[in-house]
Amino acid sequence: MGIVGAGPAGIYAADLLTKDETLSACGTSVSIDILDKLPSPYGLVRYGVAPDHPRIKQIQGALHKILDKPEITFYGNIEYGVDLKLEDLRRHYDAVIFATGSDRDRPLDIPGVDLPGSHGAADFVFWYDSHPDVNPSWHVDGTSVAVIGAGNVAVDVARILAKDADDLLNTDITDNVYEGLRAKQITDVHVFARRGIAQCKATPMELRELDKQPGVEVLVYAEDFEMDEGSLKACEESNQVKTNVKVLQNWAIRDERGAERRLHLHFLHSPVALLGEDKVTAIRTERMELTGDGNVKGTGEFVETEVQAVYRAIGYLGSPLADLPFDEERGVVPNSGGRVLDLDEEHVDGVYATGWIKRGPVGLIGHTKGDALETVTNLVADRDSFTPAVEPDPVAFQALLTERGVQYTTWEGWKLIEAKEEELGAERGRKRLKLLTREEQTSIARQA
Structure with a gap:
């Protein structure tokens, strides 16, 4: 086989x-x-x-x-x-x-999506995971950025954008990723979800992790907490939905802590355009309302949020x-x-x-x-x-x-890659440090 x-x-x-x-x-x-x-x-x-x-x-x-x-x-x-x-x-x-x-990223067909500063989540994820076929250079632009989507990938991207790079030094990230994240100046990450809180696709574990980062405050807005019959039914039928709603509601009613970095969760906001001439300067969203069955429709009310970069996490293909x-x-x-x-x-x-x-x-x-x-x-x-x-x-x-x-590699060759990564990690007090390039990995593996 x-x-x-x-x-x-x-x-x-x-x-x-x-x-x-x-x-x-x-x-x-x-x-x-x-x-x-x-x-x-x-x-x-x-x-x-x-x-x-x-x-x-x-x-x-x-x-x-x-x-x-x-x-x-x-x-x-x-x-x-x-x-x-x-x-x-x-x-x-x-x-x-x-x-x-x-x-690859599912396309988002809205005006401005091809502006510099508009990124697919897959490209960003592959970069911070040091995929050997992705350009190792990535400049994390801006002080305010947007993430489109409400699934686990969107939550991961938002968390990495908000996180202090030093908090990743115990992981297997490569030096180029650390330096790229350390240089970022982000103070605000805005996550936009088209549907309501009961339709959030992230798992409770992923969602909770947003609030476990030193120096990062998660903000949720009461005006986004519309619940219709379909949403209430979803809560009754799914413990995951019920847990997510409870977590989000608790965040919405607590006092602000005044952290140095903020992660804003916006529900019932559908992206309709990315704005800017030579690069992204803002995102325009339309306020949505629930239709009774958990789906949404537009209200005709539009909101513009100043951002210098947008990360699209609306699904893979x-x-x-x-x-x-x-x-x-x-x-x-x-x-x-x-x-x-x-x-x-x-x-x-x-x-x-x-x-x-x-x-x-x-x-x-x-x-x-x-x-x-x-x-x-x-x-x-x-x-x-x-x-x-x-x-x-x-x-x-x-x-x-x-x-x-x-120049194929083998299982024994992979074990050599693994050993080398663990050796590099031990030198830094980590479990492993990834080899960055395909050439490095192949060269070591073919010694088997």
Whole structure:
């Protein structure tokens, strides 16, 4: 089996395949290769989780145990669609699962969105997580900035923008990120959410963390606390919604503390334009009102807030994959239960999807387990219909990579990267310090 994408979705799928009782009962031995375009594994956990979330990053330990299984082989620094095409994978694997995730920002179609100072959240997250394919330089402009969105990514971005850079020195951030954040002059971060407090998508844990930063005060405004029948029903049906509403209400009624930095949460504000000539100077939002079912409509009242930068965190999209159909609107590969579908909605023989490229960027990392289970269950059910691989021997696959000049990395190579990062971290009194560039990682990994 081949899996494209070494993030949680791909790794969980591999784990399930090694444990599948149906395959074991019929005496089928499973050999799984996991391919990733980066020299290192773990995907979103390594390059999409804020550096001050060590608890979430601990998931790497569980993923490490899975990748350490003898049935699983990791190949890094291989870009699907560039180094390999679908016909190559089908030649070497009986079936292929795509688990490439969502790696780009959902577009926001409003005037001024292309002005300098308007940033996609994905770009900023990849920068502060030291993604090797992102420019290491980032100037955090302004004293007042806006974040658009009310999900976990928006909350992460807002927290990092408000946080004192010195509070990140116990994490794995690289020197360029520390220096970039240390140079910022931000005093006010404004978070704009289109809907109401009961529709806030951030988890209670993420939300509460906003208020745990030294020198940062979270401000919530009473005029944003409209609740309709749909909102009240959501509170009754979901403990998460109920908890979020309670947290926000408590913040709204407390006395201001006069902290040096302020994080403003604005609900029922829909962005309609970014203002400025040569760069962003303000954001214009329309006041919204609830319609009774938890949805909103515009009131015709507009508010302008002076900001020097805007970070758009309204959702991620997957990227198109060579030789596969793609739903551009949803940013996913069309599928039925993980079975990839062609333009005629017929299952593409031996090709599957799991994770965010399958269902869109919905749910937390743990949700990918159930998603992978559906895909793997259907794959196993289809196994008798597969067109067998012509060259299943790993030596043949490695020979193809070598012939094409692919500087691929291995699991043993990743362990060398890990050891080097831990060594660099120990020199600074940290658990690890990330290697910044693809070249550094690949050079060390290929010493294995």
